[in-house]
Every structure is written in C-alpha cells, then in structure tokens.
Amino acid sequence: MTAALRVGLLGYGWVNRTVWLPRIRRHPRLDLAAVHDPEAADAPAAMSWTGFLDARPDVVVIGTPNHTHAALASAVLERGIPVVVEKPLCLSRAEFDTLAERARGVGLLVSRAAVRREDIRRLAGTLPPGPLTVRASWLRAGGVPRPGSWFTGRATAGGGALLDLGWHLADVALGLLGRPRLVTVAAELRTPGGEHAGGHTPGRAAWRGDTAGTGPVDVEVDGTVRAEFEGGARLVLRAAWESEVATDRTRFVVEGGAERRVLTGTFGFSPNRVAEPALTAWGPGSYRRVTLPDPVGREYDAQVEAIADFASGTLDWEAELAESAAVVDLLEAAYRASGRPLALPESTAV
Structure with missing residues (x-):
C-alpha cells in the first residue's frame, strides 16, 4: 500500500480550516502533517515555523493573507518543498517571475477550482x-x-x-x-x-x-x-x-x-x-x-484531487503555472489602469 502524501497547511483561517482541511482528511491519498499559524496555536498538528519546515511535508498549501503569499511560497520553495498557493498567487508579474524561477525542479501550483x-x-x-x-x-x-x-x-x-x-x-x-x-x-x-x-x-x-x-x-x-x-x-x-x-x-x-x-x-x-x-x-x-x-464545493473536491496529483508528480504544474501568468498580467494591468495599482508590501516576516 502506498503511503499517504503528507500535507502542510500554512495559515488556519477560513479557507484552510473549512475548505482544504476537511477535504484533505477525506482524501485517500493525503494526510495532514503540520499546520503553522501564529494566531491558531490550537490548530490540529500545530507547529512553530521552524518545526513546520523541519517536518518536511510532501506539499504545502498556503492560505494566508494575500500580501504574504509570495514571501511564504519563496521560503518553502527554498527548502525544496512543492507549494500550492491560494489565489491570488502574488500581486505583480515581478513576484510571479521570481516565484516561477524558484519553483524550477520543485513545483508551484495555484488553486484553480473554477477551471475544474x-x-x-x-x-x-x-x-x-x-x-x-x-x-x-x-x-x-x-x-x-x-x-x-x-x-x-x-x-x-x-x-x-x-x-x-x-x-x-x-x-x-x-x-x-x-x-x-x-x-x-x-x-x-x-x-x-x-x-x-x-x-x-x-x-x-x-x-x-x-x-x-x-x-x-x-x-x-x-x-x-x-x-x-x-x-x-x-x-x-x-x-x-x-x-x-x-x-x-x-x-x-x-x-x-x-x-x-x-x-x-x-x-x-x-x-x-x-x-x-x-x-x-x-x-x-x-x-x-x-x-x-x-x-x-464540487470544484474544490476536484482541486484537492489535483493537489494529490501535483504532490505525487503526475500533474503538469508548469503548464498550469504558465496559464496563471496571464491572470496576473490582466489583473495587474487592470488595477494600474484604474489608478489604484496593487499595493505591494515592503517586506513580510516569516
């Protein structure tokens, strides 16, 4: 019997707690390994940031505030751990290009429930x-x-x-x-x-x-x-x-x-x-x-199946990431055209 793929959750807000966690627990190929959220010490499998990374999940799902996505994804990718990020993946094409480069040989996926x-x-x-x-x-x-x-x-x-x-x-x-x-x-x-x-x-x-x-x-x-x-x-x-x-x-x-x-x-x-x-x-x-x-919620069931495929190495994540680039470009251009460009944080602590 093949061992279940170990999933780490970064963040324990609404999306990770009510959308992804129940589906991970129900999925025959996935198992919760670790959760890190400084404001949710009572979360299941709660760990410190260092403990979370040292646990080395097979895949990490990031469901934190938007402005932290790029920094957290980068930190996890640098450890050689594949990452799934809630939309929006990032707030600029510059952030996207940095993440895509760091994902080479590791794996980066955006949660894309709608297209499924x-x-x-x-x-x-x-x-x-x-x-x-x-x-x-x-x-x-x-x-x-x-x-x-x-x-x-x-x-x-x-x-x-x-x-x-x-x-x-x-x-x-x-x-x-x-x-x-x-x-x-x-x-x-x-x-x-x-x-x-x-x-x-x-x-x-x-x-x-x-x-x-x-x-x-x-x-x-x-x-x-x-x-x-x-x-x-x-x-x-x-x-x-x-x-x-x-x-x-x-x-x-x-x-x-x-x-x-x-x-x-x-x-x-x-x-x-x-x-x-x-x-x-x-x-x-x-x-x-x-x-x-x-x-x-059926589309989120399909997304969790895609996460399992991604973690097992059977999903073409590079093709999916290339498709997400077009979304980043359109929305970044739209906010710029509106006169309210997407705000970027100066730094994000992890």
Whole structure:
C-alpha cells in the first residue's frame, strides 16, 4: 500500500480550516502533517515555523493573507518543498517571475477550482467560432468580508472584489479566449460610499463565518475590466461583493460569429444560489438549454484531487503555472489602469 502524501497547511483561517482541511482528511491519498499559524496555536498538528519546515511535508498549501503569499511560497520553495498557493498567487508579474524561477525542479501550483468545474468544461467544449467576445461576471447580492479584516485592507489584500472573485473569472475567461496577448485594458473600481445601484443594504459573507465589523474597507467592492486582445478577442469582466442582484450569480456570455453561449450558476459557497444553473446555446435557427447540476464545493473536491496529483508528480504544474501568468498580467494591468495599482508590501516576516 502506498503511503499517504503528507500535507502542510500554512495559515488556519477560513479557507484552510473549512475548505482544504476537511477535504484533505477525506482524501485517500493525503494526510495532514503540520499546520503553522501564529494566531491558531490550537490548530490540529500545530507547529512553530521552524518545526513546520523541519517536518518536511510532501506539499504545502498556503492560505494566508494575500500580501504574504509570495514571501511564504519563496521560503518553502527554498527548502525544496512543492507549494500550492491560494489565489491570488502574488500581486505583480515581478513576484510571479521570481516565484516561477524558484519553483524550477520543485513545483508551484495555484488553486484553480473554477477551471475544474464541470459546467466550465461543458462551456469550453461548445464554443462558437472566433474571434470571441466574453462577458464574465460574479455578482453577490451582499457578501463583503468582515470590515477591518485583512481581506478589506489594501495593504494586506492588495485589492478587493476584483482580485478575490475576479481571479476566478479571469482564469476561466482567458482560457475560453485561448489566452491571447493583451493589447489594451481599462478598469473601473467602486469603493464603499459610492453609488449603489440596487439601493438595498449590503450584507456580509455570513457563510464564511464573518461577523459584523466596524473597521475600514479601503478596497473595491465592485470592479469592472474591459480588455482587448490580439486577434480581435474581447473581454468584459465584472466582480462585485455587493451589487444590484437578488441572487448571487456567476455568468459567462460567449459570442462569436452569429452564435452565443450563456452559462449561469453560482461559484463558491454562498447559499444564496441560482435555483436552476444552465447552459444555453443560440445559433442560426437553433436554440438549446441544458440544466446542469451544481453541487456546492464540487470544484474544490476536484482541486484537492489535483493537489494529490501535483504532490505525487503526475500533474503538469508548469503548464498550469504558465496559464496563471496571464491572470496576473490582466489583473495587474487592470488595477494600474484604474489608478489604484496593487499595493505591494515592503517586506513580510516569516
């Protein structure tokens, strides 16, 4: 019998505690080896930073505040340990290039649950002829992370809804477009206090266990990107923690030639979900609508399977990392175009 692959968790916040840990424990090829989080001494298998590295897990999953991702990943890679990083992998192309170089011969993977969804695979398998225009959106009725937490601080998160939800949208949309070279980009960000289209009182992301907070929110709660690519492809992407919708909704509209595809559902864990997720296709003289199953969290089951493959050396992580580079480039350019470039920390202690 093959021994289970030993997983280390850096950070014991919501994503590692409620998304990755239960799935690691259920997976037949994975076993929890160590956890390091200075603020969670009671976590299972809790260890000091030195003890964590000395335990030498087969793979480390990083689920810490955004501004620490690059420094922590670098430190683990320098020990020759493969790393999986929660999105965003990093906050600039310069950080990306440094990480990619340090990952040579070791292994670096970004958590890419959205592209592993079955409905996304169905959409990708029935694209209209190009050049394509993709309109991608993930809108929440109300789901702002706790005000005053690292998630809502620009110095620690880098960005808000566009970086958080928009990373998933961009990863999927760029894949649908074939990841062409970016030509132009424009972006608009709405920060708290701006005009709210729906007029309702926004709620918090209660399914994350977020309590009501009174601290500042200095990242955007709603962001839109418009991009044009070589070959005529276009992308309009909108991500919002609070918006005019009544039901949290993720939608991809793909148009090319005289054909159109629309995929509607709800990514993530929000219980306020689209009741009947569906893929609809229009063409000359044709119309077809197919309802699709959308079990909550299934894409994260698929991501954990990918982590097991990565740790065992059977996943082409270099190809996946190259695809993530396009996401970094688009989002970095979008924040720069908005006048609010992603904030980078001067240093991060580990």
